[in-house]
Amino acid sequence: MPEVPFNEIILTVAEGSTLAQAEVSAQIRERLAEANILSRHHQTSYRxxxxxxxxxxxxxxxxxxxxxxxxxxxTWITVSRMLENQRQHLGTLRSLGYSKKEITGRYALFGVLITLPSMILGWMMARYLIAEFLYRIGMTYYTIEATGVIPFTPHFFLSALCVAAVT
Structure with missing residues (x-):
């Protein structure tokens, strides 16, 4: 290619290729001794x-x-106030023979019933409104594939577990 005028060539190695970047660079240097080879990490736009x-x-x-x-x-403040306001009710339940486990389970169910719908609603808003909007903005500034946002991540389960534990 010495007769071809160029100032930049971007090469992409085919999927499944066993060649490492160093091997590809060495082969290019053999053919084009004066070539300045930069990896993707040295490209200004990539950086x-x-x-x-x-x-x-x-x-x-x-x-x-x-x-x-x-x-x-x-959540902590709300549940604490709710329990403080229902002390008499809790005492009545205890005197009727309910165990501490049953009473705790009842109040824990309140937390679950609040947490799950809120987490799902929050995830849907974040996923379908905010993330898609930011992705479209990114596509206007950068040349990226229109693959979209990853639909579901393990972070959602981790955060749902933490919120449920705190609640």
Whole structure:
């Protein structure tokens, strides 16, 4: 290709190829001795996208943690006040022969009945409104595939478990 004028060529190795990046670079250097070979990590555009994604992930983690802690605090206060207001009712249940386990289970069921629908509603809003909106914005600024947002992640189950435990 010495007769072809170019200033940049982007090569993609075929899927299933057993060649490592160093081997591909060595083969290119054999043919084009004066070539300056940069990996994807040295490309300016790739670095910009990678840095932007790192920042978004950090902000996402920070907001998630803040919302979780706020929700846990609100839930804790609400349940504490509810139990304080129902002390007489709890005493009546105990005198009627209900065990502490049965009473605790009843109040734990309140937490589950609040947590599950709220988590599902929150996940659907985050997934179908916020994430899709941010992905479309990213597509306008960067050249990325239109694959969409990952529909379900293990983080949802972990956060649902933590919220249920706190509630």
């Amino acid at each position: 910009k996208v990678a840095d932007a994604m790192t920042g978004i992930k950090q902000i996402g983690l920070l907001f998630s943690l803040a919302f979780f802690l706020t929700g846990a605090l609100v």
